[in-house]
Every structure is written in C-alpha cells, then in structure tokens.
Amino acid sequence: MTTKQLISEIKKKQSFLCIGLDVDLNKIPKYLLQEEDPIFAFNKAIIDATHHLCVAYKPNTAFYEAYGIKGWKALEKTINYINENHPEIFTIADAKRGDIGNTSTMYAKAFFEDLSFDSVTVAPYMGKDSVEPFLAFKNKHTILLALTSNQGAFDFQTKEVNGKELYKQVLETSKTWESSENLMYVVGATKAEYLAEIRNIIPESFLLVPGVGAQGGNLQDVCKYGMNDSVGLLINSSRGIIYASNGADFALMAAQKGKQLQVQMAEVLSKQFQ
Numbered sequence: 001m002t003t004k005q006l007i008s009e010i011k012k013k014q015s016f017l018c019i020g021l022d023v024d025l026n027k028i029p030k031y032l033l034q035e036e037d038p039i040f041a042f043n044k045a046i047i048d049a050t051h052h053l054c055v056a057y058k059p060n061t062a063f064y065e066a067y068g069i070k071g072w073k074a075l076e077k078t079i080n081y082i083n084e085n086h087p088e089i090f091t092i093a094d095a096k097r098g099d100i101g102n103t104s105t106m107y108a109k110a111f112f113e114d115l116s117f118d119s120v121t122v123a124p125y126m127g128k129d130s131v132e133p134f135l136a137f138k139n140k141h142t143i144l145l146a147l148t149s150n151q152g153a154f155d156f157q158t159k160e161v162n163g164k165e166l167y168k169q170v171l172e173t174s175k176t177w178e179s180s181e182n183l184m185y186v187v188g189a190t191k192a193e194y195l196a197e198i199r200n201i202i203p204e205s206f207l208l209v210p211g212v213g214a215q216g217g218n219l220q221d222v223c224k225y226g227m228n229d230s231v232g233l234l235i236n237s238s239r240g241i242i243y244a245s246n247g248a249d250f251a252l253m254a255a256q257k258g259k260q261l262q263v264q265m266a267e268v269l270s271k272q273f274q
C-alpha cells in the first residue's frame with residue numbers, strides 16, 4: 001500500500017486508529033479455547049467487529065511466536081484474512097527486527113513476501129546496512145524505532161552522543177538513507193512532549209504511536225504536537241481495545257472502545273482539516 005492510499009483511507013474513515021492484535025491465550029474468553037485455532041478465532045471476531053473503525057492492524061509477532069508453529073499459523077491466517085477481506089487496511093508486522101544485510105533481507109522477505117504485510121517494525125541500532133534491505137521493497141514500509149514508549153527509552157535513546165540525543169541522530173541519519181521515503185518512525189504516546197522537536201526533523205514522515213490506553217499516553221497531546229499536513233499519525237491501542245471484555249461480548253466491547261478513540265480522532269480531523 002502507498003502512503004497516499006493510507007492517507008486517503010484515513011480521511012475516508014475519519015480515523016487514524018491502529019488496533020494491536022496482541023493475543024494472549026490467558027486473556028481471551030475461555031470458551032474460545034475449544035476452537036481449533038483460538039488465536040485466529042479471536043482475531044477474526046475482533047477484525048469483523050472493528051474494521052470500519054481503524055485504518056491499520058498491528059499483530060505483535062511475539063504473541064504468536066510464543067505459541068510456536070500454531071502461533072505462526074494463526075499469524076498467517078490473520079494477515080491473509082485481513083488482506084482478502086479488507087485490502088484497504090494497512091498492516092504492520094510488529095517484529096522489531098534488524099541484522100546484518102543478508103539476514104535483514106530474509107526478515108524482509110518473511111514479512112513482505114511470505115506474509116504480505118505492508119510494513120514491519122525495525123530496530124535501528126545495527127545501522128544503515130541493516131535497514132536498507134527492508135527499504136528496498138517497493139510500496140512496503142519500514143517503521144524504525146525512534147523514541148519508544150517504555151521507561152527504558154531513557155537508558156540510551158535520549159542520551160546525548162557528541163552533543164545530540166541518540167534518537168535525534170537516528171532520525172537525522174536514517175532520512176539520508178536510500179529509499180528513505182519508505183520510512184516511518186515509532187514514537188511512544190508517553191513521549192508526546194518530544195513530538196514538536198521530532199516533527200522539526202521529520203516533518204513529512206508517518207509516525208506509529210503506541211502507548212495510548214494501557215500505557216497512559218494521551219491522544220490529544222499526540223495529535224497537538226505530532227500531526228502534520230497529511231495527518232501523519234497512526235495511533236495504536238492493543239490491550240485497551242481487544243481486552244475490553246473477556247466474556248461473550250468481547251468483540252462488541254472492543255468495537256465500543258475502538259469507536260471511542262475513532263470519535264476523538266474524527267473530532268481532531270474536523271478541526272484540523274475543515
């Protein structure tokens with residue numbers, strides 16, 4: 001999917017919501033465990049109930065890898081289900097990969113070709129030759145970790161190296177790489193106060209912003225400082241939506257939580273883009 005198509009979908013749905021499909025078998029309704037593939041059954045119900053409210057789905061691969069071959073199969077069924085039924089939805093494999101060049105190429109093939117995701121999250125710390133193999137894929141997107149939502153972001157990312165914070169060096173350097181138009185960046189919603197400065201460095205790029213809901217990030221602050229002329233934001237919520245209930249009404253309740261965020265997003269968009 002191109003960025004242009006993503007922006008057009010955001011405007012159409014009046015939403016820049018990304019729903020995180022982080023499936024934990026201990027948290028889903030007990031009766032689903034009798035299904036042949038409980039993870040896929042859960043995801044299918046969530047997707048059926050929420051696809052009109054969001055523009056992106058983000059399965060975090062850890063929640064699938066943890067269940068071995070069955071988990072990986074469920075991930076494959078989930079991405080195929082989204083691509084077949086809702087091809088207009090942007091898909092993110094949240095895998096946080098990155099390695100020496102030839103290995104990164106294999107990671108990119110796994111997520112872009114075998115699983116047909118639109119994007120994958122990548123850690124920047126092995127540098128240019130570890131990221132460019134992902135960028136080489138046309139109409140696919142590499143979402144680089146810039147300033148993450150967790151407390152540990154302060155251990156390295158905000159530390160100054162040669163007079164400049166490391167996350168700023170990640171932003172400035174990565175935008176000079178080949179095919180950098182395929183880059184997006186992760187900035188945690190819990191770091192909203194950094195967004196204005198981040199926008200000075202990368203005014204055009206899309207930001208994936210996790211951390212609203214369960215981690216306490218604030219949607220209004222993220223929009224105020226992070227939005228650009230093309231919206232430029234995908235705001236993710238995982239647990240806050242998919243575990244709204246663990247009863248038979250789980251999908252309905254997830255849709256209600258998703259709707260609450262979508263309504264707030266529509267309000268922001270109507271003010272910003274009249």
Ligand SMILES: O=C(O)c1cc(=O)[nH]c(=O)n1[C@@H]1O[C@H](COP(=O)(O)O)[C@@H](O)[C@H]1O
Binds near residue numbers: 121148
């Ligand atoms: O890359 C990510 O998506 C990510 C980066 C980050 O800085 N913080 C962060 O929480 N995430 C992911 O975003 C999701 C957040 O989930 P909730 O806190 O349940 O909404 C999880 O899949 C995290 O792994």
